[in-house]
Amino acid sequence: MDFSITKDDEAAAAAFDRFCQDKIAPRAAKADAASTFPKETWGDLKEIGFFQSFYEGDYGLGLPWVQRCMMEESLAKACASTFLTACAHIGLCGAPVFYFGTPEQKQRWLRPLVDVEQIGCFGLTEPGCGTDAAAIKTRAKKSEKGWVLSGEKALITNAPIADFAVVFAVTDPEAGYGGVTMFGVDLKKPGVTRSAPYPKMGLRASPTGGLTFEEVALSDDDVIGEVGQGFIHAMQTLELGRIGMCHFGLGIAEAAYDCARKYAGERTAFGRPIARLQAVHFKIADMKIEIDAARMMARRVAWMKSKGEMVGPMASIAKAYATEMAVRVADAAVQIHGGWGYTTDFPAERYLRDARLGPIGEGTSEIQRELIARDLFAE
Known part of the structure; x- marks a missing residue:
C-alpha cells in the first residue's frame, strides 16, 4: 500500500491547512458561542476550491482521495462545525446527485451546490429511525403529475438554512428495503416547513433541525436514481x-x-x-x-x-x-x-x-x- 501523493498535491494540501488556520480557526470559538455558521466562510471555502475537491469532470477537480481527506482533516481541526456543515452540503447532499443523478439533475442541483448558490442537506433520519432506512415513515405516493411527498425528517444537518434536500421516502410499503426511493426536493416548495435550529451539546455553529413535508408536489424528474433503489443509494452515500x-x-x-x-x-x-x-x-x-x-x-x-x-x-x-x-x-x-x-x-x-x-x-x-x-x- 502506498498512501503517498505527489509533491504538488502535498503542497496544495499544506496550503489548504494554512488557509484553515488563518481563516477558519479564528472564527470557531465565536461561532460556537453564537450558535451561528459564519456566512463569510461559504465564500472563503468556495474561493480556495474546497467544494470542487469532491467531484470530477464538469463539477470538480478530481483530486486524489488521500489529498481530499487531508483537506477534510485540516478543516475539522480548524473548526469541526465548519467541517460538518460544509461536508453535509457538498458530500452527503451532493454525492447522490453526482453518482446517481441524470446529467440534467446534476446541472439543476449539483451545479448550484458546487458554486454555493444553494445550500444542501441530506434527509434520511426521522424522529423514530436513523440508519435503518427501511423503517422510515415519510411517504411519496404516485399521482397523475408525479408524486406527493408527506412526512417528517429530524436531526438534519443544515436543515434550518438549506435550499435543497435529498429526501428518502417510501414509495412501496410492501417492498421493504426495495420500497424506498430518493428524491431531490426544492425546500421553497409549498408544503415544506422547517424547525428552528436545535440547541445542541456541541457543533453549535453547524445548524441542525427538522423538515416537514405536507403533500409536497414532485415530478418524475425529481426522482434521483431508480424508483425503489433509495435504500441502496443511502447506504452507498x-x-x-x-x-x-x-x-x-x-x-x-x-x-x-x-x-x-x-x-x-x-x-x-x-x-x-x-x-x-x-x-x-x-x-x-x-x-x-x-x-x-x-x-x-x-x-x-x-x-x-x-x-x-x-x-x-x-x-x-x-x-x-x-x-x-x-x-x-x-x-x-x-x-x-x-x-x-x-x-x-x-x-x-x-x-x-x-x-x-x-x-x-x-x-x-x-x-x-x-x-x-x-x-x-x-x-
Whole structure:
C-alpha cells in the first residue's frame, strides 16, 4: 500500500491547512458561542476550491482521495462545525446527485451546490429511525403529475438554512428495503416547513433541525436514481460519509492534542512544567499513539477508495476507531488542563463537546460493529 501523493498535491494540501488556520480557526470559538455558521466562510471555502475537491469532470477537480481527506482533516481541526456543515452540503447532499443523478439533475442541483448558490442537506433520519432506512415513515405516493411527498425528517444537518434536500421516502410499503426511493426536493416548495435550529451539546455553529413535508408536489424528474433503489443509494452515500467522519475525528483529535501539549509546556506545578511529569507526558504520548493509529486506518480507506476497491468493512473499522479515539483524546486534553479545561477560556471543552457526535453520526459505533461482524461471519 502506498498512501503517498505527489509533491504538488502535498503542497496544495499544506496550503489548504494554512488557509484553515488563518481563516477558519479564528472564527470557531465565536461561532460556537453564537450558535451561528459564519456566512463569510461559504465564500472563503468556495474561493480556495474546497467544494470542487469532491467531484470530477464538469463539477470538480478530481483530486486524489488521500489529498481530499487531508483537506477534510485540516478543516475539522480548524473548526469541526465548519467541517460538518460544509461536508453535509457538498458530500452527503451532493454525492447522490453526482453518482446517481441524470446529467440534467446534476446541472439543476449539483451545479448550484458546487458554486454555493444553494445550500444542501441530506434527509434520511426521522424522529423514530436513523440508519435503518427501511423503517422510515415519510411517504411519496404516485399521482397523475408525479408524486406527493408527506412526512417528517429530524436531526438534519443544515436543515434550518438549506435550499435543497435529498429526501428518502417510501414509495412501496410492501417492498421493504426495495420500497424506498430518493428524491431531490426544492425546500421553497409549498408544503415544506422547517424547525428552528436545535440547541445542541456541541457543533453549535453547524445548524441542525427538522423538515416537514405536507403533500409536497414532485415530478418524475425529481426522482434521483431508480424508483425503489433509495435504500441502496443511502447506504452507498453513508459509506462515503464514513470516510469523511474518520477525518472529522482526526481533525478534532489533532486540535485537542495540540492545545494539551501547548498547555502542558506552559503550566507549571511543583516548580516545573507539567509536561515533565510522567502522569502528564505519558497521557500526551498515548494521545499521539492513538492519533497516528487512526490516521493510518483512515489513509488506508482513502487509498482503497482511490484504487476502486470495496471499502465497506474497512470504512466502518476506521470510522468507529477514529471517532471514538477523538472522544478519548479530547477528554484527555480537558483533564490535562485541569479546572481550566472545564471553562470556555480554553478550547479543550469545545473539542470534547464536538467530538461526541462522531460515534453517533453517519451510523453509530454500534452499527459499525454490526457491519464489521456481519462481514467477518459472512458465509
